[in-house]
Amino acid sequence: MKIIACVKRVPLTDAQVKVGADGASIDSTGLVYSLSFYDDLAVEEAIKTKEKLGGEVTVLTLGSSDASKELRECLAKGADNATILLDPNWAARDARSTAKALAARVKELGGELVFCGRVATDRDQSAVGPMLSAYLGWACVTDVIKLELTATGGTAQRETESGIETVSFPLPAVITCDKGLNEPRLAGLKGIMAAKKKTIDETAPVAVDAAVKVLKVELPAARKAGRIVGEGAAAVPALIDALRNEAKVL
Amino acid sequence: MTSILVFVEHKNGAPRRASLEALGAACATGLTPIALATGPGAANAAAPLSAAGAKKLVVVTGADSYSPDGAAADVVAAVKSHGAVAFLAAASSTGKDLLGRVAGLLDCAPLSDCTSLTYAGGTFTVQRPILAGKAIVTAQSQSAIFCATLRPNTFAVATGSGSAEVVSVASAGGKVTVTGVAAKGDAKLDVKEAPVVVSGGRGLREAAGFKIVEDLASAFGNAAVGASRAVVDSHWRPHGEQVGQTGKTVAPQLYIAVGISGAIQHLAGMRTSKVIVAINKDAAAPIFKVADYGIVGDAFEIVPALTEAVKKAKAAN
Numbered sequence: 001m002k003i004i005a006c007v008k009r010v011p012l013t014d015a016q017v018k019v020g021a022d023g024a025s026i027d028s029t030g031l032v033y034s035l036s037f038y039d040d041l042a043v044e045e046a047i048k049t050k051e052k053l054g055g056e057v058t059v060l061t062l063g064s065s066d067a068s069k070e071l072r073e074c075l076a077k078g079a080d081n082a083t084i085l086l087d088p089n090w091a092a093r094d095a096r097s098t099a100k101a102l103a104a105r106v107k108e109l110g111g112e113l114v115f116c117g118r119v120a121t122d123r124d125q126s127a128v129g130p131m132l133s134a135y136l137g138w139a140c141v142t143d144v145i146k147l148e149l150t151a152t153g154g155t156a157q158r159e160t161e162s163g164i165e166t167v168s169f170p171l172p173a174v175i176t177c178d179k180g181l182n183e184p185r186l187a188g189l190k191g192i193m194a195a196k197k198k199t200i201d202e203t204a205p206v207a208v209d210a211a212v213k214v215l216k217v218e219l220p221a222a223r224k225a226g227r228i229v230g231e232g233a234a235a236v237p238a239l240i241d242a243l244r245n246e247a248k249v250l
Numbered sequence: 251m252t253s254i255l256v257f258v259e260h261k262n263g264a265p266r267r268a269s270l271e272a273l274g275a276a277c278a279t280g281l282t283p284i285a286l287a288t289g290p291g292a293a294n295a296a297a298p299l300s301a302a303g304a305k306k307l308v309v310v311t312g313a314d315s316y317s318p319d320g321a322a323a324d325v326v327a328a329v330k331s332h333g334a335v336a337f338l339a340a341a342s343s344t345g346k347d348l349l350g351r352v353a354g355l356l357d358c359a360p361l362s363d364c365t366s367l368t369y370a371g372g373t374f375t376v377q378r379p380i381l382a383g384k385a386i387v388t389a390q391s392q393s394a395i396f397c398a399t400l401r402p403n404t405f406a407v408a409t410g411s412g413s414a415e416v417v418s419v420a421s422a423g424g425k426v427t428v429t430g431v432a433a434k435g436d437a438k439l440d441v442k443e444a445p446v447v448v449s450g451g452r453g454l455r456e457a458a459g460f461k462i463v464e465d466l467a468s469a470f471g472n473a474a475v476g477a478s479r480a481v482v483d484s485h486w487r488p489h490g491e492q493v494g495q496t497g498k499t500v501a502p503q504l505y506i507a508v509g510i511s512g513a514i515q516h517l518a519g520m521r522t523s524k525v526i527v528a529i530n531k532d533a534a535a536p537i538f539k540v541a542d543y544g545i546v547g548d549a550f551e552i553v554p555a556l557t558e559a560v561k562k563a564k565a566a567n
Contacts (some may be wrong), residue, residue, distance in 0.1 A: 015381075129350065133354070142343075161435065162431060162440075163433040168429050184423060212359045215389060221387070231545065
């Protein structure tokens with residue numbers, strides 16, 4: 001089976017962010033990037049699926065050539081191929097233009113099963129996975145925490161506000177991976193050595209006009225200074241009073 | 251009249267509050283709000299949706315088991331047949347899942363989890379948090395059809411008059427089918443939608459320490475339990491309860507952080523809460539920088555006392 005894991009580099013979750021000079025972007029100076037948390041789960045699930053059902057895994061990203069560092073780590077863990085859809089201006093892309101570029105490449109690669117992260121922890125859209133499935137005309141299951149696959153389809157569990165849903169789907173499919181699906185492996189020394197010899201394919205993505213115009217990026221307003229109402233259980237009456245009479249939330 | 255289509259989640263016709271909020275946002279645009287509901291009992295939603303401003307309800311029939319791609323096809327068919335200029339849903343699991351599918355089918359760029367929405371001069375402009383709330387983007391949709399999900403607890407529910415016209419359409423069906431749902435206890439509210447969230451962290455020492463947090467949540471009666479990443483990673487609590495950058499972003503009326511130091515990725519997920527209370531033994535913990543009210547001390551001494559006081563306050567109301 002041709003399996004593809006779509007990944008994205010995002011700022012580390014402990015990053016402090018600054019607004020760019022144009023007032024409509026994030027200043028990337030000094031930001032440290034790594035694969036989005038959920039994309040590690042996508043890569044792991046792709047490799048696990050290959051180990052179980054056979055086939056090969058391609059890791060696919062859209063971004064700058066800086067991504068070769070993270071893609072090489074994916075190769076070291078067990079992915080067979082890696083492609084960067086090279087776009088130095090990737091940060092200006094919206095979910096639609098990214099999904100269309102990924103869909104075009106998935107078709108070229110003859111993909112049959114795509115894993116994505118539940119969300120990229122920069123834009124927080126959760127959109128590219130299901131959009132990709134719409135452009136491909138494939139089935140899609142999002143936020144998957146448990147997956148059982150056969151050569152033709154599978155069942156998945158996803159966590160929703162109302163409980164755990166069980167979902168059945170046919171292949172080809174796009175699966176977006178949520179925490180709990182697996183525990184991503186670490187690369188072994190042998191894998192790291194083998195990955196050094198592999199070539200990372202770099203190719204231009206299809207051009208798609210943006211359909212979202214970013215007018216402004218700003219930091220959230222600072223919260224009004226709060227106060228310590230006291231120490232220990234003795235402070236509870238003062239807190240209740242504040243919640244009831246000042247904040248009016250009780 | 252130009253219309254705006256709102257996908258409504260419901261349980262046997264009782265709409266989810268977050269869906270009513272999305273309908274409220276649709277009403278505020280001045281466009282004609284059309285609701286779409288699918289699944290068993292959808293027609294029962296006519297009365298509550300009329301009362302919340304819907305002018306028309308599209309009931310999708312033949313979709314007894316939910317199919318996400320089927321629902322997306324049904325939404326797209328309704329958008330096209332009504333000539334709607336926009337599609338809205340709540341930024342819930344179902345809404346977010348639906349958004350990308352619908353946007354893909356309509357070839358439009360979606361905007362998810364928006365915290366404000368304006369419609370002027372034929373253009374939709376939204377605000378939405380990125381990087382889990384570390385920054386706020388103001389963006390304009392340039393798509394033919396505006397597709398967005400809206401953050402729960404952020405938009406007001408509208409008041410409507412009259413009865414919405416009800417039309418039925420048959421579902422197109424889909425490839426993917428929900429075959430079962432292991433429901434949470436009815437009493438258990440989701441952390442993203444609850445008006446009050448009581449969250450616990452490492453300061454609770456062990457999984458069993460969450461008893462005091464659960465007791466406080468149940469004293470409120472309308473509270474959900476949340477958790478920090480550290481305790482979810484330690485398997486003390488399920489991931490569904492995690493608040494922060496790799497969990498959920500919440501904006502309740504009242505957020506109580508117990509034994510949570512306040513790592514930046516946690517603060518990002520809860521800083522837009524209306525009122526924040528922090529209980530922590532370390533007076534220098536970063537959580538106190540965003541808290542409106544703080545108590546310094548031992549959670550195991552403070553929280554049970556607070557639970558009793560909340561019970562008394564609730565009983566007196």
